[in-house]
Amino acid sequence: MSNLIAPESGLLAVTLMGVIVANQNYTSVKHIVEFKENLRVVLVSILFIILAARIDLSVLWDFAPRSAIFVAILVIVVRPVAVFVSTTGTGLSRKDKIFVSWMAPRGIVAAAVTAVFSLGLVTSGYSEAEDLVPIMFSVIVGTVVVYGLTSGLVARKLGLALHRHEGIVLVGAHSWARSIAKAISESGFRVVLIDTDHASVLSARELDFEAHYASAVSDSVLDEIDLQGVGRLLALTSNVEMNSLACLHFTEAFGRNEVYQLPATESNDATDHAPVNELRGRLLFDRKFSFESLRDHFAAGAQVVVTEFSSTFTYREFQERYTGSATPLFMIRGGEELEVFTVNRFYEPATGDKMVWMYRRSQPEPEPTDPAKPLTAIADDTATA
Secondary structure, three states: OHHHHOOOOHHHHHHHHHHHHHHOOOOOOHHHHHHHHHHHHHHHHHHHHHHHHOOOHHHHHHOHHHHHHHHHHHHHHHHHHHHHHHOOOOOOOHHHHHHHHOOOOOOHHHHHHHHHHHHHHHHOOOHHHHHHHHHHHHHHHHHHHHHHHHHHHHHHHOOOOOOOOOEEEEEOOOHHHHHHHHHHHHOOOOEEEEEOOHHHHHHHHHOOOEEEEOOOOOOOHHHHOOOOOEEEEEEOOOOHHHHHHHHHHHHHHHOHHHEEEOOOOHHHHOOOOOOOHHHOOEEEOOOOOOHHHHHHHHHOOOEEEEEEOEOOEOHHHHHHHHOOOEEEEEEEEOOOEEEEOEOOEOOOOOOOOEEEEEEOOOOOOOOOOOOOOOHHHHHHHHHHO
16 A cells, blocks of 8 residues: 555555554564564565576676675675764764674665666666666675674674573572572572562662562563573462463573473372473472472571582582482583573582582481581581591
């Protein structure tokens, strides 16, 4: 309809419609997005095949030297100038501007628009306009190759690339979730807490945690929270269904293997009310540790401890000393790699590894170390003994 009113205005109309539909709050458009993504692959593939079929390879080869110079000017001169001028006063750092200057691959929009303009100009008597299509295809190939092969290297050279996404999103900012967050954060990993309880969020912020008052299943949470350096989600709320929904929601961002939730209570897990495996995350820690049991353990004085293993204090010695009172939570390898213990996955610590674990008492027993000394010193005491 837009093209009927003004020729070639359809692209602008579709773009504006996309902006409006994506930013409205009246109805969900997730199903439209999924359909569009599948349809886009088909249409783009067809369009590139049709446009490429119009190009004579000999003509493309004839334009190769001049096209290479044209692409070089676009990459080295035009794009950086455009970025630095348009970002003046935005607060972006020089490194950010340089990286944005190095990211401008051309694609289907440029190809489609050029083909339409070329046909229109040729029809109007400008026969040399036929050269626009092979030139644009050279630009597409050149920019995709240059940016695709070098963007990662440029980001690393500028110090903007994150080598690993080992951080964690914790759904739940209650007291024992904050204990886990403290141990992970002090080990050098980013932790983001999400909760719908104001008091829990405020308590977390008072401890200098990055805590957000939000629902983990809201449409906007993935856009509003900065997930840079974060690669997994742990759902630690008392609501099993909410935990499952949070895992499903964040699967889009982290993948199926990196969303985790607490097991249901043994009574619920054995009934038809437990979520099926496809509709929940991977089960954390140990099947017997539901939200209720963990809450009770921490209320009884359980603590989160970080222990480093060495040649003088091995994991075997650790097991002998804390059999029945230690529950492994996380494994830290080389100070860089964070692994999560699940009901189906256990990691054997090696020399130099650290383990984040929960110390609890299964039955009354003597203190494991001097009560005045923090539990992180347990390994040292044992090694000395």
